[in-house]
Amino acid sequence: MSVKKIGVITSGGDAPGMNAAVRAVVRQGICLGYEMIGVRRGFKGLLDDDFITLTHRSVSGIINIGGTILHTGRCPETKTAAGLNRAVKTIKELCISGLIIIGGDGSLAAGNALSKHGVKVVNIPASIDNDIFGTDETIGYDTALNTAVKAIDNIRDTAASHDRIFVVEIMGREHGFLTVDVGLAAGCEYIIVPEMKPNIKKIAEELKEGKSRGKTSEIIAFAEGCGSSAEFAKDITKLTGFDVRVSNLGYIQRGGTPTARTRILASKFGHIAMDCFNKGKVNILVGIKDGQLSTTPIDVALKQTKKFDTQTVKVLTNLSV
Numbered sequence: 403m404s405v406k407k408i409g410v411i412t413s414g415g416d417a418p419g420m421n422a423a424v425r426a427v428v429r430q431g432i433c434l435g436y437e438m439i440g441v442r443r444g445f446k447g448l449l450d451d452d453f454i455t456l457t458h459r460s461v462s463g464i465i466n467i468g469g470t471i472l473h474t475g476r477c478p479e480t481k482t483a484a485g486l487n488r489a490v491k492t493i494k495e496l497c498i499s500g501l502i503i504i505g506g507d508g509s510l511a512a513g514n515a516l517s518k519h520g521v522k523v524v525n526i527p528a529s530i531d532n533d534i535f536g537t538d539e540t541i542g543y544d545t546a547l548n549t550a551v552k553a554i555d556n557i558r559d560t561a562a563s564h565d566r567i568f569v570v571e572i573m574g575r576e577h578g579f580l581t582v583d584v585g586l587a588a589g590c591e592y593i594i595v596p597e598m599k600p601n602i603k604k605i606a607e608e609l610k611e612g613k614s615r616g617k618t619s620e621i622i623a624f625a626e627g628c629g630s631s632a633e634f635a636k637d638i639t640k641l642t643g644f645d646v647r648v649s650n651l652g653y654i655q656r657g658g659t660p661t662a663r664t665r666i667l668a669s670k671f672g673h674i675a676m677d678c679f680n681k682g683k684v685n686i687l688v689g690i691k692d693g694q695l696s697t698t699p700i701d702v703a704l705k706q707t708k709k710f711d712t713q714t715v716k717v718l719t720n721l722s723v
């Protein structure tokens with residue numbers, strides 16, 4: 403009897419913990435009797451025939467490493483019929499019985515499209531943005547959160563020393579999930595997120611009022627999805643006359659050693675993803691809800707938008723006096 407093969411892909415923006423997930427998928431897959439094929443550079447690997455056989459040993463010593471050993475990328479071809487047909491053809495030629503896809507919302511959409519072409523897929527949510535419906539947390543989120551908080555701790559030192567206001571730009575694409583948690587954990591005075599329209603005049607008034615009460619420095623966490631942090635800072639300067647600086651945390655949020663929490667989540671997701679696949683439970687997204695591992699049909703996850711937690715914003719606002 404021929405050995406069943408499964409492909410594993412990391413796709414979209416890298417997230418710390420992708421390697422821990424690859425390790426878990428590969429080791430559990432081998433344990434269940436599969437041959438594991440790594441598709442390199444995201445879905446592009448399916449178009450360019452860029453593969454690698456993964457063994458127990460090829461995933462040794464990677465649980466603690468950020469990025470992805472498989473490399474990743476965004477692949478617009480998965481949105482075209484020609485690209486999808488090419489990917490399906492490759493999967494058939496290689497006799498791959500399905501794919502485990504580790505990535506964010508773009509990877510979910512690609513997984514859905516492939517499933518409509520008859521490919522069995524299981525998606526594992528991995529993105530620093532934590533913006534995927536069907537899971538309370540994505541792989542990489544906790545690590546990015548800690549990285550951003552540490553960076554803002556550093557910024558606070560210089561803000562306090564110079565009596566300055568800082569606008570700190572945080573990743574998250576068109577959502578503010580990362581920004582709101584970073585803001586609360588770093589003790590920021592304001593958060594600006596796409597989910598809640600800011601009242602800039604009110605903020606300016608409060609900043610002036612804060613100064614009159616003896617507040618000498620403030621930090622505003624600004625989600626990249628709200629537009630230009632530089633323009634926002636200029637507007638605050640115009641309205642207050644204060645010295646406002648901008649710091650864009652940028653790609654440092656995507657790299658670095660995954661936290662223990664991220665590694666645990668990635669290991670559990672990888673393990674359950676392979677188990678689900680083996681039991682024929684496919685075309686799903688694995689996730690965690692209220693502390694329990696869960697699964698959601700991919701098309702359901704794609705149609706829904708994750709709920710934004712306005713309660714956290716209220717807590718932050720009440721505490722930033």
Ligand code: F6P
Nearest residue numbers: 415506529530531573574575656
């Ligand atoms: O989705 C992860 C993310 O880092 C977003 O926060 C950000 O908007 C985007 O990727 C940046 O993408 P790229 O790597 O293509 O510049």
